[in-house]
Every structure is written in structure tokens, then in C-alpha cells.
Amino acid sequence: MAATLCPSWDCNAPYLTQAVTNLKTWPSLTVTPARNGVSFITSGQKILHLSGGNPAHLHLTQPMIDRLDPTLRHYRQVGPSADHGWVSIRVESSSDLRLLLTLISLAIKANT
Template sequence: MAGITAWRRAAERRGPYVARAVAELRSWPALVVSDTRRGVAFAVSGTEILRTTGAVEVRVRLTAPAIDRLEPYLRECDQVQACSDRAWVAVQVDAEPDLELLLALASVAIKAHVP
């Protein structure tokens, strides 16, 4: 008789700053948290605005108009990269200042998506 093998998906590995960001963002009352197959996602007013995408990366949906307003500042920041979808940016979070930047951008994203 062949045995049955149960596969358990390994817990997503996140860097310490991304893990801290996720813990902090879980406490924000405006955000709804989803633990998805690809990582943790956060939504506001039914729209996903943040998602973890790697050990040190979080994607933030700022909207194209918000990105256009912040572009002079974001251009100077090596930790923020444009995504193919113009509404999103990828934030590399591997130090304390990056965590603070991510939380600030999360606040901008919330404001951009609340009616």
C-alpha cells in the first residue's frame, strides 16, 4: 500500500523589517489583511494596496496620480522602483529608514483609495 505524503507549504521567508512592517500594518484599522498563497496582502475599501513579494520587498499601490506627485522624491530614492503597472511601486525594506518609508507610503496609499 502506497503511503500518502502531505505537503506543507513552507512559511514565507521575510526579512526582519518586512516582518515588522506586516506586524505593524496588521494593527491599522483601515486595512483588511489576507494571507494569500503569494504572501500577505492588505486592502482598503475593497482594493488591494500592499502585498509582500519577497524577503525584503513590498509592493504598494499608490495610484498613478500619487506617483506623479511624489515622482521627484521617489526618483531620488534607491529603495523604491517603478512597476510595470504604473499604479504600483516596489519598496526594498532592509533597514529601519526603509521601514519608515514603507509605512509612510502605506499611509499615502490608504488616503488615495478611501472615497
């Protein structure tokens, strides 16, 4: 099923595929096909965009990024995004996947 949601990105990336499968079961998230990928929406706000396989782009909001900055600096997988309030997260291992899912949970709270 994931292949139908993301025909233009690498749905075979194992950890991102696991993320999509997992996130589709979260009641507060809606998955939608997007240009070059797939997006997840909560309370009408796009909070996650997956395209090109890696990295994931997450809308944490600037206040949440500022609050988490001392911790986020320790993770080489997390970096700034071109868009204000967003971060990029490389997901290349199961621990990266756990980090992504944790940050998505925080993004839901920050965006609702």
C-alpha cells in the first residue's frame, strides 16, 4: 500500500517504510499524497513530509526547536531545514526511526 502513496520517492527505504506504516495507525495523523512524496497532517497542519527517501522533514515549530536545541545538537541525524520551524532528520537505523517517532509526537503537541 505504501507504494501507492509515494510513487515518486523511495518507498523501499526500510526505516521510512516502517515509519509510514506506523504513522498511518496514529489517530491524530492523516496521511496524504504530496508532490514528490507523502505528508502527514494533524489539526489541519502539515507536520511531516517524506520525499526522496531521506531526510524526513518535520515541523517542530520554532519554539519547540529552541526548547530542544541543547538536546538536538547531540544528534547528527537532525539538522536545520530551509523552512522556518522545520528540521531535517536522516533515518538510517532503528534508533533513528525511534528518534523520528519521538519527535513526531512532540510535533503533534506543538502544532495542536
